[in-house]
Amino acid sequence: MSAENYLNHPTFGLLFRICFLEEHQELFTTLYAQRVFFLVTTEATGIKFEPIGRSEARLMLENRLRMLRRTGQHQEYDQLQKILQSTFQ
Numbered sequence: 001m002s003a004e005n006y007l008n009h010p011t012f013g014l015l016f017r018i019c020f021l022e023e024h025q026e027l028f029t030t031l032y033a034q035r036v037f038f039l040v041t042t043e044a045t046g047i048k049f050e051p052i053g054r055s056e057a058r059l060m061l062e063n064r065l066r067m068l069r070r071t072g073q074h075q076e077y078d079q080l081q082k083i084l085q086s087t088f089q
Helices: 054-071 074-088
Strands: 006-009 013-022 025-030 037-043 046-052
Touching: 013 037, 013 054, 013 074, 025 054, 037 054, 046 054, 054 074
Parallel strands: none
Antiparallel strands: 006 013, 013 025, 025 037, 037 046
16 A cells, blocks of 8 residues: 555536545545545446545545454554544544
């Protein structure tokens, strides 16, 4: 998870990937304000952007942290914990 990933949204511009959630799903936010969040799903027909609220994005991120802690992925857990603190605190 050391590589930063960006995606260009047609309306909101450059989005920054916060984390991978599950197969074909990732959580993104606007690069500068980090106030608008998107669930980005990769499908055979293309990329789907679903805007989500701040509290829902935080819940998804916390669920990912719990999964990482359970599976013992400590390095990714530590990195994601820092992202949680900088984005939502």
